[in-house]
Amino acid sequence: MRSYFFVVSLVLMLGGSFSFNTTVSATNMMGGSQMMGGKGNMKGNMMGGSQMMNKMRNLSTISINELKSFYKIPVAGVRINKKTNTVKFLDSKITIPIIASPDEDNMYAFGVYGLVNPTIVVKEGSVITIKLVNKDDDMPHAIMITKTQPPYNNMPMMMNSVAFxxxxxxxxxxxxxxxxxxxxxxFTATTPGVYYYICQIPGHAAKGMYGKFVVLK
Known part of the structure; x- marks a missing residue:
């Protein structure tokens, strides 16, 4: 039963739909590919479907040399405090480069300017661009900002709503x-408060893949 709900959640998270019948068929928005591959068969065709989805989203790739730009700290507009593990953005229009799974010791974590799962602080009304790169060579990662605080269960996308x-x-x-x-x-950080950025892949936030996101008035 847990495996069933995992598949349902994953399909919904990838933008698909699910029909709840005895054969449990899944038809997603990625060219009509079937994830289940037949009655009770969990193999499916996720690979082809995800490739089509990548094209629809216009996902790009960067090289190892281009990845270095994610670690480069801007000369102005950012304050980094390693002692408090905080990154504070001072401008009203900002870009936050985030690395999913920044190294082998932090597979279930986010990296921002060399810090792991730091508290990110922005000003109310800031127009924010999050630029996420997945450095993991084993699994996908994602990100969302939510008002719900930890701890998180294995299905965070089913329990949490997007804050902005x-x-x-x-x-x-x-x-x-x-x-x-x-x-x-x-997006625009419209309302002051304490929020959290999490990876909504099943089980990832529960393993510690999240950080605090603070919007100051």
């Missing part, structure tokens, strides 16, 4: 032969 319109990036595939996949989203 557009403050979500759907799953980004693992590293491929062409490089690291990158996606981005832009």
């Amino acid at each position: 319109g557009g403050a979500v990036i759907m799953p980004i595939p693992k590293k491929s032969n062409s490089g690291y996949y990158v996606d981005s989203t832009t």
Whole structure:
């Protein structure tokens, strides 16, 4: 039963639909490919479907050299405090480069300017672009900002809503032969408060893949 709900949640998270009948068929928006591959068969055709979805989203890839730009700290507009593990953005129009699974010791974590799962602080009304790259060579990762605080269960996307319109990036595939996949989203931090950025892939936030996101008045 847990496996069933995992598949349902994953299909919904990838933008698909699910029909609840005795054969449990899944038809997603990725060219009508079937995820279940037949009655009770969990193999399916996720690979082909995800490739089509990547094209629809216009996902790009970057090389290892281009990945270095995610670690480069801007000269102005950002304050980094390693002692408090905080990144504070001072401008009203900002880009936050985030690395999913920044290294082998932090597979279930986000990296921002060399810090792991830091508290990100922005100003109310800031127009924010999150640029997420997946450095993981084993699994996909994603990100969303939610008001719900930890701890998180294994299905965070079923329990948490997006805090701001557009403050979500759907799953980004693992590293491929062409490089690291990158996606981005832009939103406005309209309301002051304490929020959290989490990976909504099943089980990832529960394993610690989240950080605090603070909007100051």
